[in-house]
Amino acid sequence: MHELGVTFYVVKDVKKVAKENKVDKIDFVTLEIGEVSGVIHDQLIDCWNWARKKETVTESAELNIETLEAITFCEDCQAEYRTVDYGKICPYCKSENTYLLRGNEFNIKEIGVYDEDDEES
Amino acid sequence: MTILELKQGIFKENEISADGIREEFAKAGKLMINVMSSPGSGKTTTLLRTIEGLRALDTKSSNGIIIDKPVRVGVMECDIDASVDAETIAAGGAKAIQLHTGGMCHMDAAMTRQGLDAMGIDDLDLVFIENVGNLVCPAEFDTGAAINITILSLPEGDDKPAKYPLVYQVSDVVLINKIDACEVFDFDIELARERILKLNPKAKIYCISAKNNTGFEPWLEYIREKLISAQHR
Numbered sequence: 093m094h095e096l097g098v099t100f101y102v103v104k105d106v107k108k109v110a111k112e113n114k115v116d117k118i119d120f121v122t123l124e125i126g127e128v129s130g131v132i133h134d135q136l137i138d139c140w141n142w143a144r145k146k147e148t149v150t151e152s153a154e155l156n157i158e159t160l161e162a163i164t165f166c167e168d169c170q171a172e173y174r175t176v177d178y179g180k181i182c183p184y185c186k187s188e189n190t191y192l193l194r195g196n197e198f199n200i201k202e203i204g205v206y207d208e209d210d211e212e213s
Numbered sequence: 214m215t216i217l218e219l220k221q222g223i224f225k226e227n228e229i230s231a232d233g234i235r236e237e238f239a240k241a242g243k244l245m246i247n248v249m250s251s252p253g254s255g256k257t258t259t260l261l262r263t264i265e266g267l268r269a270l271d272t273k274s275s276n277g278i279i280i281d282k283p284v285r286v287g288v289m290e291c292d293i294d295a296s297v298d299a300e301t302i303a304a305g306g307a308k309a310i311q312l313h314t315g316g317m318c319h320m321d322a323a324m325t326r327q328g329l330d331a332m333g334i335d336d337l338d339l340v341f342i343e344n345v346g347n348l349v350c351p352a353e354f355d356t357g358a359a360i361n362i363t364i365l366s367l368p369e370g371d372d373k374p375a376k377y378p379l380v381y382q383v384s385d386v387v388l389i390n391k392i393d394a395c396e397v398f399d400f401d402i403e404l405a406r407e408r409i410l411k412l413n414p415k416a417k418i419y420c421i422s423a424k425n426n427t428g429f430e431p432w433l434e435y436i437r438e439k440l441i442s443a444q445h446r
């Protein structure tokens with residue numbers, strides 16, 4: 093899908109945050125990705141490992157991915173269920189009148205820097 | 214270890230830029246339409262016919278709604294490479310610029326901004342973004358256009374709304390193109406319509422043949438109404 097495209101977004105945002113916080117080198121970046129965001133984790137990591145080398149601040153940063161569960165809400169019976177198991181059709185009342193509550197997120201959760209001694213600024 | 218917490222969606226900045234572009238267009242009384250579809254669905258031909266149609270509408274002034282001066286159209290052609298589309302559009306008489314997305318599969322608000330700056334919009338009323346041919350990524354990235362449309366052509370099959378729901382969900386208008394070829398393709402127009410409306414009950418669906426220049430009237434009227442309300446806010 094668009095792993096390379098979103099990778100550039102991550103690099104851009106991470107660079108910005110690093111600059112704002114006067115960080116020269118990042119050690120890891122943690123993303124939160126919804127189960128049904130359509131992003132393929134392995135491909136994203138491949139893209140990241142290629143793209144991170146283009147910037148000094150990200151070149152040694154590992155990418156961690158945390159998965160967020162996808163939940164769908166049924167408007168007819170008000171039930172919530174796991175999207176990945178049942179898709180668009182509610183397992184309780186068989187209605188298709190459902191919508192995704194969460195699970196298509198693509199968030200940068202945090203950026204980590206390992207400290208060297210007490211070199212705090 | 215120092216941890217900087219962001220908890221920030223990567224689309225957030227894009228959405229802010231896109232809202233900014235929309236606001237500027239609204240203030241200037243101009244309109245921008247983002248055109249999405251698969252490769253080969255007929256985006257460029259549809260745009261050519263639309264531009265011709267808008268030009269013809271100027272003199273017609275039907276339904277009591279009159280745009281007294283000709284609609285000035287600009288098109289930003291977005292492709293991974295080549296400039297054939299911009300040349301075609303420019304030959305059709307509209308202002309055109311070719312943008313290369315640098316390998317990216319979609320347009321975003323920052324690229325829209327660059328394109329608008331490069332093309333210049335002072336002498337335009339209406340700008341079309343011809344997005345990269347792709348049903349997945351363009352749907353995720355807000356370009357800053359006020360109106361999003363998707364072209365669905367018959368050879369693609371009537372199951373496309375089922376397979377790529379997001380692009381149809383975010384579209385205000387779906388143009389079903391190549392209906393001149395309906396005898397050749399196994400495409401159930403009613404079923405496609407049903408599938409689109411299920412995803413997006415507010416979608417306007419118009420059947421056209423860009424090749425034969427038929428079925429464009431409701432689509433042109435739609436643009437005209439949107440232009441008038443943009444200009445007379």
